[in-house]
Amino acid sequence: RASLKNQVDWSLYLVTDSTAAILGDKDIVQVVEQAIQGGVTVVQYRDKHADTGAMIDVATKLHNVTQKYNVPLLINDRLDVCQAMGAEGVHIGQDDMDCTQARKLLGPDAIIGVTASSEDEARKAIEDGADYLGIGTTFATPTKTDTKHIIGTQGLQQILAACDTGTEKSVPCVAIGSINASNIQRVLHQSAYGSNRLNGVAVVSAIVAAIDSQAAAKTLSELIKSAPEKFYAAVPPNIQPVTDLKGLMAQVPSIIKSHASSSVLCHNMTNTVVQNFVANVCLATGASPIMSEIIAEAPDLAKLGGALVINMGTATPEKLNSFTAGMRAYNAVGAPVLLDPVGGGATAHRRNTVKTLLASGFFSVIKGNENEISSVAGASNVQQRGVDSGPSASTSEEKADLVKRLAQREHCIVLMTGETDYLSDGVRSVAINNGSPYLGKITGAGCALGAVIASYLAVHREDKFLAALAGMMHYEMAAERAEARQDCNGPGSFIPAFLDELYLLGQDVCSGGSGAKDMIV
Ligand code: 3NM
Ligand code: MG
Known part of the structure; x- marks a missing residue:
């Protein structure tokens, strides 16, 4: 566990969904294996409806797959399921168990991720010892209709700017919410604050709802890898403010x-x-x-x-x-x-x-x-609380x-x-x-x-x-x-x-x- 925790590649984070509208009649374990073959680097098992026994059963099957590829498996919300089947950690939302309590129960080697949609939530999660943050909701998504804050790429940028999270900071960070092949590079680009960037993106439907999960994951993975040369060059590296106008x-x-x-x-x-x-x-x-x-x-x-x-x-x-x-x-x-x-x-x-x-x-x-x-x-595109x-x-x-x-x-x-x-x-x-x-x-x-x-x-x-x-x-x-x-x-x-x-x-x-x-x- 400890060894996996220190070398996580957060770039393409898959969150599962077992509802018929998204998974269809596919098998979730197969979807996950193919997605990993396509380039998924972290998997979160998320099921808001299943009974505990069934969850432990599916999680165990998923773990057999993820372990084969050395990819961490995290369980959404359910510490009991995580403890029962020995996944690498959990992901907890703002309405779930507190991060500090979760740490007490799971110990220092578990990966604990927290959802944050504001600077305050992000700061608190980091103080409480979260190992990574999931930030969003980036764009409104039919996959999770009860999301409270649609924060856009500007909201992502504000969190990356203000908190100790992102590539240049100590706690890794992934964005979630309607991210797919059409916007993934832009989200990576527009959310960046200076050289501090998202460590990755988390998706549900872009992979789980795809007919071919391996191809979908491969497309996303390639877009992530080719994003820098396409977009990050707005300002070439090592550029300083203008001092030599003549030059x-x-x-x-x-x-x-x-x-x-x-x-x-x-x-x-x-x-x-x-x-x-x-x-x-x-x-x-x-x-x-x-x-x-x-x-x-x-x-x-x-x-x-x-x-x-x-x-x-x-x-x-x-x-x-x-x-x-x-x-x-x-x-x-x-x-x-x-x-x-x-x-x-x-x-x-x-x-x-x-x-x-x-x-x-x-x-x-x-x-x-x-x-x-x-x-x-x-x-x-941020939902403003005050007048703008x-x-x-x-x-x-x-x-x-x-x-x-x-x-x-x-x-x-x-x-x-x-x-x-x-x-x-x-x-x-x-x-x-x-x-x-x-x-x-x-x-x-x-x-x-x-x-x-x-x-x-x-x-x-x-x-x-x-x-x-x-x-x-x-x-x-x-x-x-x-x-x-x-x-x-x-x-x-x-x-x-x-x-x-x-x-x-x-x-x-x-x-x-x-x-x-x-x-x-
Ligand atoms: N959490 P898709 S949004 C599981 O904002 C989840 O915390 C969210 O699904 C949050 O990639 C979300 O299909 C669903 O839009 C994201
Ligand atoms: Mg939750």
Whole structure:
């Protein structure tokens, strides 16, 4: 027992369910054996309905299997069953026996896990000597309908941030609640607080309800293993806050150059008003635009090495389906997705759309004006106990701080546009005063900037922050050069001049490196 306890791999934790709705007519012992063969690393036997004798019988059979693979078996709630058949430990919920009492009964070598859905519950469980925590409920689940708190990935992150739990802390931690192949990588990514992450995820129906439990476990296990390279690279390892702005800007021209000759795909789901202008801007910078909201082709387009732009504009239910399908397709291959939450906070419908989008997938960049970014920052998929007034940011310090905190929360790049643009990846932050007032006088300027930044991310994949910065500089320097031209006399003549300068900058980026004005860290 003691030896198993010290070397548990928490990455894929299977909780069993014997109800017909989930198990069907399969045999639970077979399901568990196949799941372990597929990659399950811990098993919890959970049965809320069986008699004690039957439970001991099933648990003993399960233990014969788990022991063969050196996988720990834990019993949900029932210490008596655990003691009777000698499983490695128990998992106890908030309404079950106290952790301290359980420890007295089972002794130091037993593994005792506790469910926690808040910082307080997590702290108490750790103080009481829990060996690991199960945290959640992450998302509402039909498997357990009496769950009290749906905490979302933000709630997971809060617990990982505040308590001594997770990969960088002393007590391991797994998340539970509607986790499956479609969201497992995102949950691992979005719940992380700095380098402190979940040690694993716990699932019931994603494996027990599957027709082929081995294949289901294998898929989940592979997704867990491939999650880091797809998602964790929002901030490359060992990145420090910006101190050497010149050094950073010196890298911009070569990125502009490689983007100009890339013909990289820029897939836009955007409103009809701006489509033509956005497509022209993409072409001028060196990208290949495609405007498509067709769900059926999103997975094929996602594989072409480009990026997806979701412009929330007028999100009808049909469009929202396209957005979430597009996100899933690009998330599945780790390709960049940019969210432009147009009018984000203006109406209840738009606020709800932002929430739905944040809960449905992972964005590499969130770009918007002050109102839009504030509204995204205020939106959360956590059930709030109090009122949730979106943070207001009036001073430049407050804006910079809001952008940085949102980047940290969502693990992505955040850009707040305005007279000064604020860009952050949560570690590095810059404020840029480039651009032209004419950008505020033409339609689609913000949407086009989003498209440019997205395609830059697809070209310069090793550092999303630097890619976004290069895309911005390309765009804003071109605007300045257009405004300065003799033939530019107003918004109308600005547009062709701007398209020309976007193109020319890509062809000739050697004219003295960056044209950055007033950058503040
Ligand atoms: N405990 P599925 S949620 C057993 O929040 C259990 O404590 C939960 O099932 C908690 O993976 C849950 O099928 C069921 O959504 C999770
Ligand atoms: Mg319980």
